[in-house]
Amino acid sequence: MSKSRKNLAFSQNLSIYSSITIKEVNIMDLKARRSLFEKAFAFQDDEQYDKAIEELNKVLHIDPNFVEAHYLMGNVYNLMGNTDKAVLSYEKVLRIDPMHSKAKYMLDLLVDEGKGTPEILEDRKKCENAEVYFCNGVESFNTKNYEKAIEAFRKAIEISPEHHQAYYNLGVIYYYTGDMKRAQDFWKKALDYDPKNPKVFLNLGILAYKNGKIEEAVSFWEKVAVDKIPLAQVYCNLGVVYSERGETKKAKEYLSKALDCNPNYELVKDNLKQIM
Numbered sequence: 001m002s003k004s005r006k007n008l009a010f011s012q013n014l015s016i017y018s019s020i021t022i023k024e025v026n027i028m029d030l031k032a033r034r035s036l037f038e039k040a041f042a043f044q045d046d047e048q049y050d051k052a053i054e055e056l057n058k059v060l061h062i063d064p065n066f067v068e069a070h071y072l073m074g075n076v077y078n079l080m081g082n083t084d085k086a087v088l089s090y091e092k093v094l095r096i097d098p099m100h101s102k103a104k105y106m107l108d109l110l111v112d113e114g115k116g117t118p119e120i121l122e123d124r125k126k127c128e129n130a131e132v133y134f135c136n137g138v139e140s141f142n143t144k145n146y147e148k149a150i151e152a153f154r155k156a157i158e159i160s161p162e163h164h165q166a167y168y169n170l171g172v173i174y175y176y177t178g179d180m181k182r183a184q185d186f187w188k189k190a191l192d193y194d195p196k197n198p199k200v201f202l203n204l205g206i207l208a209y210k211n212g213k214i215e216e217a218v219s220f221w222e223k224v225a226v227d228k229i230p231l232a233q234v235y236c237n238l239g240v241v242y243s244e245r246g247e248t249k250k251a252k253e254y255l256s257k258a259l260d261c262n263p264n265y266e267l268v269k270d271n272l273k274q275i276m
Contacts (some may be wrong), residue, residue: 130160164193232261
């Protein structure tokens with residue numbers, strides 16, 4: 001075993017999605033968020049709506065509570081003629097900012113015009129009920145009541161089968177309770193509904209790495225790197241792998257990218273010192 005492999009630390013901290021606490025966003029994340037948001041806006045103006053939605057999903061992976069991203073997503077879905085998803089996006093805006101006048105106006109307009117109103121009302125009710133169970137699951141997870149959290153997240157999925165965040169959170173719980181097979185299954189299920197979720201790729205890579213499947217781990221992490229999503233843990237772990245392979249230059253490159261994402265990432269700073 002080489003010196004670098006012996007000394008470098010691997011990042012394997014997992015966190016759940018939460019609709020209760022606001023995610024902290026660092027300065028580099030804010031820059032990336034703004035850049036992706038501007039790209040989404042440009043795609044909307046060019047009527048490339050699918051690409052706009054793709055960029056907005058990247059934005060919301062960085063900051064799930066970015067109100068204007070949810071609002072723009074509602075506008076894009078409305079332009080695509082997908083009224084149901086537009087309504088759900090505007091409702092997400094109002095859950096974060098109940099005083100958002102533009103979202104209120106658009107929501108009232110869509111419902112008043114009767115565009116699929118029965119279906120919209122049914123979806124709204126389901127969404128609200130699923131969110132109650134989801135929030136209960138988050139609270140139970142935070143108090144380490146994993147059995148109750150599992151029950152709540154499963155109930156959210158029963159009501160809303162496309163609730164990818166609930167699938168993701170179940171994967172995290174099973175990972176922490178030692179059931180790696182179920183963790184993997186639920187993360188892969190989350191990808192069915194959110195195919196480019198960088199946190200899922202991060203976690204699947206961690207799981208593969210811990211099982212000695214290094215190439216598989218790298219393939220998961222490089223999917224995030226290719227999309228240029230600023231997830232510091234991914235770049236940290238790629239740096240560790242390339243250091244283990246003796247590719248010091250590439251290891252430094254990825255560790256430096258990790259610091260660009262999070263300048264206060266002490267684990268990365270320590271790793272860089274080991275290979276300088």
